[in-house]
Amino acid sequence: MPGKANGAAPVQHTTPVPAHAVRFTTPVVQTPAAFILGRWLWRLLAFMGALPVRYPLSVASVAVLAASWWVLDWIGPAVVSTVAVVGGLAWRHWHPVSFRRWAALRALALVRGVWVYRRHWQPVLVVSGLAESYLERQYLPRIRSVVCSEWADRVRVKLVPGTAPGDFEERTAQLAHGFGAPACRVEVRGPLDVVLEFPRRDMLAEPIGAMDVPDSADEVDLGALPMGRCEDGRTWTMRLHGTHVLVAGVTGAGKGSVIWSAIRAMLPAIREGLARVRAVDPKRMELSYGRPLFYRYADSGEACVELLEEAVADMQARADAYAGRIRSHTPSVDDPFEVVVLDEVAFLTAYHPNKDVRRRAENAMATLTSQGRSVGFTVVAALQDPRKEVMNLRNLFPDKVALRLDEATQVDMVLGPDARDRGADAHLIDPAAPGTAFVRLEGSKVPTRVRAAYVSDEDIDAMADGYRSSSCEGEVA
Ligand SMILES: Nc1ncnc2c1ncn2[C@@H]1O[C@H](COP(=O)(O)OP(=O)(O)OP(=O)(O)O)[C@@H](O)[C@H]1O
Ligand SMILES: [Mg+2]
Numbered sequence: 001m002p003g004k005a006n007g008a009a010p011v012q013h014t015t016p017v018p019a020h021a022v023r024f025t026t027p028v029v030q031t032p033a034a035f036i037l038g039r040w041l042w043r044l045l046a047f048m049g050a051l052p053v054r055y056p057l058s059v060a061s062v063a064v065l066a067a068s069w070w071v072l073d074w075i076g077p078a079v080v081s082t083v084a085v086v087g088g089l090a091w092r093h094w095h096p097v098s099f100r101r102w103a104a105l106r107a108l109a110l111v112r113g114v115w116v117y118r119r120h121w122q123p124v125l126v127v128s129g130l131a132e133s134y135l136e137r138q139y140l141p142r143i144r145s146v147v148c149s150e151w152a153d154r155v156r157v158k159l160v161p162g163t164a165p166g167d168f169e170e171r172t173a174q175l176a177h178g179f180g181a182p183a184c185r186v187e188v189r190g191p192l193d194v195v196l197e198f199p200r201r202d203m204l205a206e207p208i209g210a211m212d213v214p215d216s217a218d219e220v221d222l223g224a225l226p227m228g229r230c231e232d233g234r235t236w237t238m239r240l241h242g243t244h245v246l247v248a249g250v251t252g253a254g255k256g257s258v259i260w261s262a263i264r265a266m267l268p269a270i271r272e273g274l275a276r277v278r279a280v281d282p283k284r285m286e287l288s289y290g291r292p293l294f295y296r297y298a299d300s301g302e303a304c305v306e307l308l309e310e311a312v313a314d315m316q317a318r319a320d321a322y323a324g325r326i327r328s329h330t331p332s333v334d335d336p337f338e339v340v341v342l343d344e345v346a347f348l349t350a351y352h353p354n355k356d357v358r359r360r361a362e363n364a365m366a367t368l369t370s371q372g373r374s375v376g377f378t379v380v381a382a383l384q385d386p387r388k389e390v391m392n393l394r395n396l397f398p399d400k401v402a403l404r405l406d407e408a409t410q411v412d413m414v415l416g417p418d419a420r421d422r423g424a425d426a427h428l429i430d431p432a433a434p435g436t437a438f439v440r441l442e443g444s445k446v447p448t449r450v451r452a453a454y455v456s457d458e459d460i461d462a463m464a465d466g467y468r469s470s471s472c473e474g475e476v477a
Helices: 033-054 056-072 075-094 096-127 165-169 172-178 255-265 267-271 288-293 301-322 346-351 355-371 408-415 457-476
Strands: 142-148 152-158 185-190 193-199 225-230 235-238 245-248 275-280 296-298 337-342 377-383 399-402 436-440 448-452
Touching: 033 056, 056 075, 075 096, 096 142, 096 152, 096 172, 165 172, 165 185, 165 193, 172 193, 225 255, 235 448, 245 255, 245 408, 255 267, 255 288, 255 337, 255 377, 255 448, 255 457, 267 275, 267 457, 275 288, 275 301, 288 457, 296 301, 301 337, 301 346, 301 355, 301 377, 346 355, 355 377, 399 408, 408 436
Parallel strands: 245 377, 245 399, 275 296, 275 337, 337 377
Antiparallel strands: 142 152, 152 193, 185 193, 225 235, 225 448, 399 436, 436 448
């Protein structure tokens, strides 16, 4: 065989190039050294120009030092430094707690900024697909600042043109793993400006005891009822007046603690007749405990529907009375704030065997949720399964609380399709932390992680006893 013989030249499989063919070669163009130098100079000037914007405090301090030196010779910097040191010492002396906190958080931000974020920034972004090439630094989103609070690090990032905050929102899991954090949330500040929030520890790990009951109805703010704690340690407050709230979560997720925390926060207003609660309790387990607190209570299918229809009639009577006279409701003894609490709403909308009961219940709920908020009627509905077949009125509830859910799709149903991109993984909530939830309020894109305070049976007993004795006193008086 040709080409196999010993010592024969190897067979060439290349196609012969015809003599007339045109050959293309890439021209080698050397960038002129002056151009490269000019570019570096321009970058240096741009960096210097941006310094006062990026580090205003540091630049101002250096400017003050330099100016004092210019005017007063060496005495100037000496005086300025002495004033700064004395100021710092005075702060430490008069407010040691705030000083120590500030100093510790600044030091932590410095260390974590360098050691955790800047050190791993490039590899994490490249591997997670947020930077095209690790060779070209100008195409890498830049860390603008790192700020530490007690519970989280906030990394402010300047994006490169051509990337969108959505790219970061889609890769929160990779970013969290990359920087060794349990989660990552993205806050969009503006064009090309995002903040990545990496929690360092879970402020909601421990159960929270029932919140304090306000002393009087004057202290009850129906627009911000204390319900528990937010992830950043602040009190979680929830608006009830002028909205409707949907609370979704699997069995044992803690729906009861959300409902009872809201009732507890309104207690003085209930006592003084400024708020009234109608309770629908088909399971007879959740709300029956606090029965004396309710203006109306129903547990059987027919009674529940009658309660809802009565609420609709009262709402329409109030709307008639307000028509053309009053545009918004202010709670009073004559026109109290009316809350309809529905536990396991699916019993009425989907599971009840009587079709007529299901239809009437749905109609009444739709009327209350679509017309009630401006006349002081609010619906708080709890359910285990948020699917459309079970509850097709979800969109009539402006505010949503997603406790632990079974599947990611259920989170989308309750909080909206983009909530998980913003870190609201309600399907991943630890079953050992009931009461933990993601809250999405009307008009807000950012879901907040919270934990409801736990109102125990003893707390509910005490609330009911207190209410009974105060109404007896009222009757005697
Ligand atoms: N906020 C909370 N903090 C700590 N533990 C809680 C909290 N809420 C509930 N729990 C615990 O979880 C248990 C179940 O809570 P709860 O009855 O409120 O769940 P649920 O969602 O109403 O369930 P179901 O749908 O079966 O009624 C409670 O008995 C309590 O032990
Ligand atoms: Mg319950």
